[in-house]
Amino acid sequence: MRRSLAAAAGALLAGAVLVALLVLAGNTPAAATDAAALTPSERAAILALGPWPPAPVRDAANPASGSPEGIAFGEALFHSPRLSPTGLRCASCHEPWRHFADGRVVAQGVAAGSRNTPSLLDAARHRRYGWDGARDQLWQQSLRPLQDPREMPADAAQVAALIRSDAALSARHARIFGAPPGTDDERVLREVGLALSAYVETLATPRAPFDDWRDRLAGAGIEPATSDAFPAAARRGLRLFVGRAGCSACHAGPTLGDDAFHVSLVHSMTAPGVLDPGHAGEPANRFRTPGLRDVAATGPWFHDGSAARLCDAVQPHAADPGLEPPLLTALERRDLVAFLRTLSADPPADESSRACD
Ligand code: HEC
Ligand code: HEC
Known part of the structure; x- marks a missing residue:
């Protein structure tokens, strides 16, 4: 009799200890299941x-992709206040220390935008860009803010003139794309997009x-x-x-x-x-x-x-x-x-x- 009482008390105690442990672990009995x-x-x-x-992303059609020189050129452009006549940089909104976002509700370029700035980390893993997925190439998306009147408006002629007129930028461009920036503004703008996307490809969580x-x-x-x-x-x-x-x-x-x-x-x-x-x-x-x-x-x-x-x-x-x-x-x-x-x-x-x- 005494022995079974002791066993029952022991079982009760064990049960109480179990409940206490569950409570300590922050588990409710429902969560325990x-x-x-x-x-x-x-x-x-x-x-x-x-x-x-996963394995790093490379774009075989982009001479800057995966090339240390191309990535460094893209990084310099990303941080440059000279791409836009307003002095706005890509990094003004995609701030490296904020995980390449900006912490704002919606983007603030030369005018307030209507969409939140997404982080660029892992962007290269996606096949669609922008919240609405309007672009399916990273280099095209990388140029979009340059062309958006609310963000950092610049046109092809301005961007191309910058790369052509700066000896250091022009030499870097030539080493990556095999020839100095030519007279075709749209082509130079596209190459700027390729360099920017070569850099963005390297941003990963x-x-x-x-x-x-x-x-x-x-x-x-x-x-x-x-x-x-x-x-x-x-x-x-x-x-x-x-x-x-x-x-x-x-x-x-x-x-x-x-x-x-x-x-x-x-x-x-x-x-x-x-x-x-x-x-x-x-x-x-x-x-x-x-x-x-x-x-x-x-x-x-x-x-x-x-x-x-x-x-x-x-x-x-x-x-x-x-x-x-x-x-x-x-x-x-x-x-x-x-x-x-x-x-x-x-x-x-x-x-x-x-x-x-
Ligand atoms: C004024 C703030 C602002 C600036 C400056 C800016 N961005 Fe963005 N970026 C955004 C916003 C907002 C979006 C989302 C756009 C949308 O959904 O319409 C975005 C989207 C992107 C995306 C797509 C990310 C994804 O996962 O879909 C890339 C890539 C990108 N930006 C690169 C750049 C580059 C490169 C520059 C510089 C040439 C730049 N951005 C400058 C605000 C900015
Ligand atoms: C039917 C598809 C779908 C399902 C199911 C879904 N999501 Fe989403 N999720 C989306 C889409 C689309 C967005 C973007 C919505 C927008 O911004 O308008 C999103 C946005 C988000 C965001 C915001 C991300 C950011 O960077 O702003 C979070 C967090 C999220 N989802 C988590 C979840 C969780 C957790 C669940 C399950 C409870 C879930 N989602 C179920 C499609 C889905």
Whole structure:
């Protein structure tokens, strides 16, 4: 009798210790059921978000691509205040220390724009550029701001005159493209775009805690433990991401972006009373799925910068015709944010990328 009482007390104590441990680990009993092993399909979906980094991107049609001299020329142009008569540089909006974005709601060139400045990290991994994916060549996109009257307006003649008139720039141009800048302004402008894109190709996000966890899952076969860098909340968020929340239907592959267009639930104006049409054609308001690597560091979010917190961007925001995005609870959104933060090597500490109610 005494022995069974002692055993019952022992079992109670063990139960209490288990509950205390779960509480300490920040797990609610409901979350504890999420600790179940990954299913084979979850595992496959998680492995498809890597490996990282992939092989470097090279453009065989671009003589500057992959050439140290071409990349250095592109970098110099990227930082030069002389490309634009206004003194605006590419780096004025794509600031290296801000992960090549600018932290503003919408871009501020010579006039206010209507779209948020995207980070250029991993841009070369995409096949479509701009929020609406209007361009499919990186060098063309690299010239777009030079031609946009609201950004850093310059025309081909001005850019070509700069390269021709500066002996150092002209000599660098000749070494890369095989001949000094000729009299064809459009051609010189295109070559400037090629040099800029050779530099942009080299901008890549480093490996992040998610990648270490994913690679251990791929290698060992048994699921790696969670850690400070990849906490239990991130694991729950990841399972939602590839599961019920349906995120990986669009945020697919190692960049977590499919380069396809989806109807956005975010509507914005390009001018008072004028809706941003998004990608050309029907249905309206389609935008390209952005990649999510390092996303915690590049707020505010969405094409119009309307999500001030990463948590707000995790609300249903895109759908394909006939498909309703699932509603998410506050706890689920918090877990998704915890997962998204593991896509940054060094996730920012500020509240906008952490707070979630
Ligand atoms: C006034 C701010 C501003 C300046 C200056 C600027 N950009 Fe941008 N950049 C943007 C904005 C805003 C977008 C998104 C455009 C859109 O969706 O219509 C963008 C998009 C891009 C993209 C596409 C990224 C992607 O993932 O789709 C590239 C590449 C790029 N810029 C390169 C450059 C280069 C090179 C320069 C200098 C010649 C430059 N930018 C100057 C604001 C700027
Ligand atoms: C139907 C396709 C689709 C699904 C499903 C989807 N997204 Fe998106 N996502 C997009 C598109 C398109 C945008 C750009 C929307 C815009 O700016 O108007 C976007 C933007 C984002 C952004 C902002 C990125 C930035 O740089 O500003 C985040 C964060 C994000 N999605 C996370 C998620 C998460 C988490 C889920 C799952 C809960 C999810 N998405 C589900 C297509 C999708």
